[in-house]
Amino acid sequence: xxxxxxxxxxxxxxxxxxxxxxxxxxxxxxxxxxxxxxxxxxxxxxxxxxxxxxxxxxxxxxxxxxxxxxxxxxxxxxxxxxxxxxxxxxxxxxxxxxxxxxxxxxxxxxxxxxxxxxxxxxxxxxxxxxxxxxxxxxxxxxxxxxxxxxxxxxxxxxxxxxxxxxxxxxxxxxxxxxxxxxxxxxxxxxxxxxxxxxxxxxxxxxxxxxxxxxxxxxxxxxxxxxxxxxxxxxxxxxxxxxxxxxxxxxxxxxxxxxxxxxxxxxxxxxxxxxxxxxxxxxxxxxxxxxxxxxxxxxxxxxxxxxxxxxxxxxxxxxxxxxxxxxxxxxxxxxxxxxxxxxxxxxxxxxxxxxxxxxxxxxxxxxxxxxxxxxxxxxxxxxxx
Numbered sequence: 001x002x003x004x005x006x007x008x009x010x011x012x013x014x015x016x017x018x019x020x021x022x023x024x025x026x027x028x029x030x031x032x033x034x035x036x037x038x039x040x041x042x043x044x045x046x047x048x049x050x051x052x053x054x055x056x057x058x059x060x061x062x063x064x065x066x067x068x069x070x071x072x073x074x075x076x077x078x079x080x081x082x083x084x085x086x087x088x089x090x091x092x093x094x095x096x097x098x099x100x101x102x103x104x105x106x107x108x109x110x111x112x113x114x115x116x117x118x119x120x121x122x123x124x125x126x127x128x129x130x131x132x133x134x135x136x137x138x139x140x141x142x143x144x145x146x147x148x149x150x151x152x153x154x155x156x157x158x159x160x161x162x163x164x165x166x167x168x169x170x171x172x173x174x175x176x177x178x179x180x181x182x183x184x185x186x187x188x189x190x191x192x193x194x195x196x197x198x199x200x201x202x203x204x205x206x207x208x209x210x211x212x213x214x215x216x217x218x219x220x221x222x223x224x225x226x227x228x229x230x231x232x233x234x235x236x237x238x239x240x241x242x243x244x245x246x247x248x249x250x251x252x253x254x255x256x257x258x259x260x261x262x263x264x265x266x267x268x269x270x271x272x273x274x275x276x277x278x279x280x281x282x283x284x285x286x287x288x289x290x291x292x293x294x295x296x297x298x299x300x301x302x303x304x305x306x307x308x309x310x311x312x313x314x315x316x317x318x319x320x321x322x323x324x325x326x327x328x329x330x331x332x333x334x335x336x337x338x339x340x341x342x343x344x345x346x347x348x349x350x351x352x353x354x355x356x357x358x359x360x361x362x363x364x365x366x367x368x369x370x371x372x373x374x375x376x377x378x379x380x381x382x383x384x
Contacts, residue, residue, distance in 0.1 A: 001028055002035040041065030045088045048225075062236060064227055069095065075107045082107045089224060092216040093117050097191060100200055102210030105189070109167070112137055113189050113212065116169035119274035121217040122243070125171045125193075128286075131155045131178075132274075134167040138294065142271045143287035148178035154287040156185075159308055160315060167191070171217060174199045183209065193217055221246075240381065244269045247377045252355065252364050257373040261327055261350040265375060268329035269352050273381040279331035280305045280339070282323045282348060289322035290346070298330065298339040306346035323347040331381040333357040337366035344370050354380045 001023060003012065008031065015023050044065035051059045066085030075082035084105075086095050094113045099105070105113070116134035123130035123144060131151035133141040141158035145151030148170050156163050167189045168182050174195035179202040182190060190203065191212040203211045224239040244266050251257070257265060268283035275281060275293045280301040282290035290309035292301030309321040324347035333356045334340050340351065340363055351367060355376030367374040 001031050003031060004035050004038040008034070041067065048088075057238075062234065064234075070104070072107050072110075073104065080107075084110060091218045091222070091224065092193075092214045093218055094191065094212065094214075097212035097214040100195070100211040100213055101204055101207070102189075103208050105210060108136075109189055109210065112167045113169070113191050115139075115274065116167045116189075117191050117214065118218060118220075119271065120169040120171045122220050122270040122273070123171050125217065130171045132169045133159075133163045134169070135162045135165070138276055139271060139274055139288070139291060140166060141288055141291075144267065145286075148172055148175060149181045152178055152181050154285075157312060157316060158288045158291065159312060160185075161311070174203075174211075176202055179203050240273065240383070242273075242379050242381070244273075244377065247379050249352070250355075250376045250378070251373070252360075252376050253367045253372065253374045255368075255371060255373045257327075257350040257375065261373060264327040265329065265350055265352040268327055269377065269381075272329040272331045273383070275331065275383065277331050277382045277384060279329075279381070279383070280343065281329045282306070282309060282326045282343070282346065283329070284322050284326040289326050298332075298334060299336075299342055302328075302339045302342040302346070306342065309346065321347070325349060327351065329353070331383065333360070333380075334363045335359065337363050340366055340372075344372055348372065350374070352377060354378060356380075 015027055044063035047063050066087045069084040069086050072082040072084055074080055094110050094117065112134050115137045116132045119139055120130055120132040128144040129148045129151045130144050131148060132139055133155050140162035141155035143151045143154030145154055165186050165188055168187055170192040174190065174192040176196060176198040179199035183202060183206050187209055189210045189212060191214060193216055194213055203209055220243055221241050223241055226237050226239055228235045264283045264286060267286050268281045271288055272279045272281045275291060278295050278298045278301045280292040281288055282305055290305035292305030295301040295304065306323055309323040313321040326348050327350040328343040328348040330353040333354050335357050336359060350373040352375050355378060357363065364374060
């Protein structure tokens with residue numbers, strides 16, 4: 001027998017005692033399978049280390065190893081089985097976080113919490129407090145604020161209906177004020193770098209609410225490998241670690257954006273990076289006011305985001321949707337001017353997009369005709 005886990009000692013000793021120093025074939029097979037899996041994970045870590053050191057982006061063989069964190073109740077749906085594994089990557093997030101309280105995380109909780117925490121990490125905690133609310137892997141509200149409570153309130157206002165039962169991610173230590181605000185509605189998970197004892201006590205009153213403390217924020221500029229399974233294969237790519245602050249943003253219209261528009265454009269493009277494509281994000285005063293995600297055409301994303309803003313305005317009793325006087329971000333270029341015209345009709349005054357369409361001139365002309373400022377980033381943020 002090869003024994004690779006001290007957790008197996010008790011069962012082995014019990015069987016040795018029961019069988020007068022012998023073991024059964026069933027136990028030996030179980031231990032052999034565990035040994036092969038353990039050494040395979042170890043070899044995978046070494047192979048990937050060599051690929052990184054040798055700067056080999058496409059090694060002939062690719063191995064992915066992980067250690068079981070816990071079996072899950074089920075996968076995306078109750079008829080699917082699922083498990084949660086930890087890889088050697090030391091990136092703060094849901095896999096490394098300490099769960100302070102609440103029931104077991106589900107497969108969908110883990111996926112959504114990862115999406116929320118990666119998005120909120122785009123916002124430097126030394127510069128601003130930020131909050132991201134995610135539902136079904138897409139942000140439904142993102143905001144910066146003077147405090148976490150302020151950021152949460154602004155994020156919630158973007159789409160209060162979708163936020164019900166969502167995931168809340170924060171870029172700073174959870175404090176009591178923010179904890180009280182977040183627990184006013186049903187929330188599945190809160191994830192933050194840390195939390196005060198008072199905040200933990202407030203969250204504890206909601207016994208099913210999961211509170212995760214990650215100990216830090218992931219670096220949005222750090223490299224890494226992303227893996228997705230397809231039938232009979234794996235798709236492997238480097239992490240999208242492009243950050244808008246590092247991009248050479250180019251003004252392409254007659255009117256340049258104002259300073260306040262520039263700040264909102266950068267904010268909106270940070271968010272667009274984490275919304276499923278096709279993506280349209282309206283933002284105003286460093287808060288999302290309309291998000292259109294995952295549509296087959298960009299014009300539909302623009303329309304849905306504008307409609308959501310109208311619904312949110314009615315719910316808040318506002319005379320007009322907050323898209324009036326907002327900016328808009330697109331994760332990829334506008335293939336036609338029609339999507340841009342929908343955004344302008346919704347009230348957008350400035351646009352940020354990668355550019356690169358064969359009809360860029362047509363899109364720029366539409367912006368100039370309506371006095372709208374537009375900038376190109378040269379960087380696309382598709383997310384599927």
